[in-house]
Amino acid sequence: xxxxxxxxxxxxxxxxxxxxxxxxxxxxxxxxxxxxxxxxxxxxxxxxxxxxxxxxxxxxxxxxxxxxxxxxxxxxxxxxxxxxxxxxxxxxxxxxxxxxxxxxxxxxxxxxxxxxxxxxxxxxxxxxxxxxxxxxxxxxxxxxxxxxxxxxxxxxxxxxxxxxxxxxxxxxxxxxxxxxxxxxxxxxxxxxxxxxxxxxxxxxxxxxxxxxxxxxxxxxxxxxxxxxxxxxxxxxxxxxxxxxxxxxxxxxxxxxxxxxxxxxxxxxxxxxxxxxxxxxxxxxxxxxxxxxxxxxxxxxxxxxxxxxxxxxxxxxxxxxx
Numbered sequence: 001x002x003x004x005x006x007x008x009x010x011x012x013x014x015x016x017x018x019x020x021x022x023x024x025x026x027x028x029x030x031x032x033x034x035x036x037x038x039x040x041x042x043x044x045x046x047x048x049x050x051x052x053x054x055x056x057x058x059x060x061x062x063x064x065x066x067x068x069x070x071x072x073x074x075x076x077x078x079x080x081x082x083x084x085x086x087x088x089x090x091x092x093x094x095x096x097x098x099x100x101x102x103x104x105x106x107x108x109x110x111x112x113x114x115x116x117x118x119x120x121x122x123x124x125x126x127x128x129x130x131x132x133x134x135x136x137x138x139x140x141x142x143x144x145x146x147x148x149x150x151x152x153x154x155x156x157x158x159x160x161x162x163x164x165x166x167x168x169x170x171x172x173x174x175x176x177x178x179x180x181x182x183x184x185x186x187x188x189x190x191x192x193x194x195x196x197x198x199x200x201x202x203x204x205x206x207x208x209x210x211x212x213x214x215x216x217x218x219x220x221x222x223x224x225x226x227x228x229x230x231x232x233x234x235x236x237x238x239x240x241x242x243x244x245x246x247x248x249x250x251x252x253x254x255x256x257x258x259x260x261x262x263x264x265x266x267x268x269x270x271x272x273x274x275x276x277x278x279x280x281x282x283x284x285x286x287x288x289x290x291x292x293x294x295x296x297x298x299x300x301x302x303x304x305x306x307x308x309x310x311x312x313x314x315x316x317x318x319x320x321x
Contacts, residue, residue, distance in 0.1 A: 043266055045115055046273055047071065047081055047089070047106070048284055048307035052300045058091065060115040060310065063286070066297060071117040079131055080262065080306030084139030087311060088155060092131040092144075095122070099129045101144055103155055108313050115310060123157035137179035137223065150175045150186055150199070163199050164206070172197075176219035176228070178247075185228050185247075187215045196230060196245060209250040213243065218262040220308075221247070222269045229255070229263040229272065242274055256287065256294075263287075264308040273297075273307040 043063070050059050050068075056078050058071040072078060079099065081091040087106040092099040104120040124130045128147030135142055135155065143152045146162075150172055153160035163184060164172050170190040177184050184199040191197075194216065196209040209228075218231035228245050232254065235241040241257030255263070258278040265272050272287040279296065282303040286295045298304045 043309040043312060045310040045312075046264075046284075046297075046307045047083060047115070047310055048273075048298075048304055049078055049080060050298075050300065050304045051302035052304070053302070056303070058117065061284070061297060061307070062114070063297070067114075068298070069114050071115065072120075081308055082134040082142075083308050083310055084135045084155075085137050085267075085311050086139050087313065088135060088139035089117070090123070090133040090135050090142050090155065092129075092133055098127065099131050100124045100126065101130050101133045101142065101157075103142075103157075106310060121157070123153070123155075124160075132173070132175055134176045134220075136177055136181040138181075141177060141181045143175045143177035143184045145173055145175055150184065152177065152184065152201075163201070163204075174215075174217040174219050174230075176221055178221050179223060179225045183225075183247075185209070185219050185221070187217065187219065187230070196228065196250070198247075209247070210245055210252055211250065213245070213252055216240065216261075218242070220264050222265045223267040224269070227265070227269065229265060231261040231263075242272070255289065260285075262306050266309050267311065271309075273309060275305045275307070 046061050048059055049056050055075045058078050060069050060071055077094040079092040081089050083089050089106055090103045093102050101123045102120055103123055105118045107116045107118045109116050130144055130146045132145040133142055139155055142155050149162045149166040150164035151162050170188055172186055172188045175184050175186040182201055186197055187194055188197045191208045195213045196215055198207045198209050214232050214234035216231040220229050226247050228247055229242055232241055232243040235254050235257035237257050239257055239259050240261050241254050242260050242263040243252045243254045245252035260274050260276040263272045263274040270289055274285055275282055276285050282305055284298040284304045284307045286297055
């Protein structure tokens with residue numbers, strides 16, 4: 001049977017459109033899978049502070065292979081970082097005789113796929129220490145501690161304002177801004193003992209969240225803004241441990257109590273990075289909150305501390321022809 005050139009051309013056109021449609025569908029599905037993995041919080045890297053080579057610098061660690069890479073090499077000393085979902089980062093670093101707040105962006109090495117730190121900017125200039133920086137989930141706002149009290153500002157360093165003024169009567173410290181920026185949690189003894197307090201940005205209200213928490217620092221919000229982890233001595237052993245509190249009720253329970261501190265929750269809240277001296281040195285550990293299993297991640301003679309999860313970048317591929 002003879003088939004006309006016109007018919008053959010039409011068939012080829014239909015076939016080309018079908019192949020193109022399949023390619024687009026595969027591309028869309030790939031994006032969806034990657035986005036879902038990021039939404040679920042399947043983080044494979046973390047960023048932490050280490051003195052393994054002298055001054056406290058920022059490092060990354062692959063949570064699968066345990067490979068460590070150095071991110072900064074300034075010799076100035078860095079403090080615990082905070083990272084947003086779009087991989088923005090803020091941290092305190094020594095500048096002269098005091099600490100200032102810096103920001104940057106975490107990228108990905110083309111060759112190794114490891115995290116890289118790009119575009120570091122100084123956000124504050126002051127004669128007093130400015131520390132304890134934390135970011136909102138979208139990376140737009142920062143809370144931090146200064147000589148004037150607890151402050152907030154944009155991640156570009158503008159619209160800076162004091163939300164909890166410093167006081168000779170009370171001690172307020174360890175601020176952590178909520179993922180949506182609506183609240184700032186901090187530790188204060190304005191209720192008599194050191195507990196968690198909440199500042200609400202819409203009203204300016206201060207509210208005591210916990211009672212009897214014996215909080216010592218290390219506040220960190222869960223990704224959904226429903227829970228807060230913090231350092232505590234309200235443990236059976238009276239050693240330093242980490243507790244988790246409901247951000248609305250203030251009820252809390254102890255997660256670890258073996259010389260542990262500075263916990264950081266994964267996006268979906270099923271894992272927690274933390275620092276511990278349980279094996280003698282200050283090292284980074286990973287807790288599976290559901291099973292209670294703990295795994296040591298670093299083995300180093302220098303201090304390792306302040307690990308935080310790093311969100312996976314969305315790396316869309318290209319449909320092939």
